[in-house]
Amino acid sequence: MTNLIFEKSRNGRRGVIPPRGTAGEPIALPKEALRKSLHLPELGEVDVVRHFTELASRNYNVDKGFYPLGSCTMKYNPKINEDAANQEGFLRLHPLQEEDETQGAMRLMYTLSTMLSEITGFPAFTLQPAAGAHGELTGLLIIKAALKDKNETRRNRILIPDSAHGTNPASAAALGFEIVEIPSDGRGNISLDLLAAEADDRTAALMLTNPSTLGLFEENILQVTKIIHDAGGYVYGDGANLNAIVGITRPADLGFDVLHINLHKTFATPHGSGGPGSGPVGVTKDLEPYLPAPILVKKGGRIRLDYNREKSIGRVRSYFGNFGVMVRAYAYMRSLGGRGLKRMSEQAVLSANYMRVKLKDYPPAIDRTCMHEVVLTGKPLADETGVHTLDVAKSLLDYGVHAPTIYFPLIVPEALMIEPTETENKDTLDAYAELLLKIRQEAKTNPEKIKTAPHNTPVRRLNETQAARNPVLRWTPKKNGG
Secondary structure, eight states, X not given: OOOOEEEEOTTSOEEEEOOBOTTSOBOOOOGGGSOSOOOOOOOOHHHHHHHHHHHHHHOOOTTTSOOOBTTTOOOOOOHHHHHHHTOHHHHTOOTTSOGGGOHHHHHHHHHHHHHHHXXXXXXXXXXXXXXXXXXXXXXXXXXXXXXXXXXXXTOOEEEEETTSOTHHHHHHHHTTOEEEEEOBOTTSSBOHHHHHHHOSTTEEEEEEESSOTTSOOOTTHHHHHHHHHHTTOEEEEEETTGGGTTTTOOXXXXXXXXXXXXXXXXXXXXXXXXXXXXXXXXXXXXXXXGSOSOEEEEETTEEEEEOOOTTOOOOSSSTTSOHHHHHHHHHHHHHHHHHHHHHHHHHHHHHHHHHHHHTTTSOBSSOSOOSSOEEEEOHHHHHHHSOOHHHHHHHHHTTTOOOOEESOSTTSTTEXXXXXXXXXXXXXXXXXXXXXXXXXXXXXXXXXXXXTOOSSXXXXXXXXXXXXXXXXXXXXXXXXXX
């Protein structure tokens, strides 16, 4: 089919219009692009409405109930964020419009960048990356460019803790780095001795999530960053868990050189199932020249796009990033203010530790104060009853609630990772904890019930391996009217 084009109409406004011929008439679609026939079922409006309403009622979402996926930060998303993002002045913008026509949007992005700088301590940001993993790739490209500029291309090793997000080694490997895994110690910290043994003149960077995927703050963080810097490497910060430390400590003050932020998670945008996301990257002053171009600058009271960046790694995404996520994050941050954002983190940490104490019988994988999420282990239960973490998660579905993240981090046997976030009240947390404890007790008295759960859902337990390898992506009506 022919492509649509974008141009100004006679009244000066931009819009999408069909391609036209030299005489101005619309160009007909080619015959091979047209359907030969179209068969649609004849249905009444009420039948269609009821069908989709029923499907919607089966869909679980954060507006419907508690969504405690650890590491994912599925918090409630205030509706004022949606109202802000859906303002006509934002919705009708196009990235090809002139800078003077989009000053409102550009000022929002510029102000958002300064807010992120204040929160993290990094003086410069790019808003281009589309999600966290994309931010990782961008940050590593910046590090790689800086090393090349210093003629230190021998530094081709990335050190990564064994508790890291899987995207960390994937991003590094995609850029040709050698991955070196560093084990954690008994307290859940990265092992200082093993880290020091691996940090040398081949080290490009350490990729570290702090707080970690174990839900723990790195107790030796200043020693960790010093070891890497003394070896001549950079420290990359995975900011996926920033929602535990906003307003409390700043990653740049801890020795990080680069940080990506999962803007959609920390600052409340509905996400999951592949989007939407946003992964801004902040850097130190030394790394600022390598940021993707263009960057936003303030000149003469106006916001401008600066493309004159000799050392820039170049554009990493079309246009300027996922703007709708930026608007939602800006609205969230302005609504809460500095004190509110700090309170957000404090409440998230309090909620996670409340669950850690309530669920001590599971027990916690690492027995110490956690941050925004608590990681439990179901290994004692599995050893005693044969009921595994997967069975516990499936049994929760029978009670109409969402299961937590399971089997992650990989270094925790039979892991259950619960992130209550700051938006859930005590009654919700109590009810969820009581269900988990009830399932634990039933596993001892009637293990087969738990092993065959769920029993009350529209679809019973699936063969997950087969479903992943041979997904059925198209509905087929049953034969014989069944």
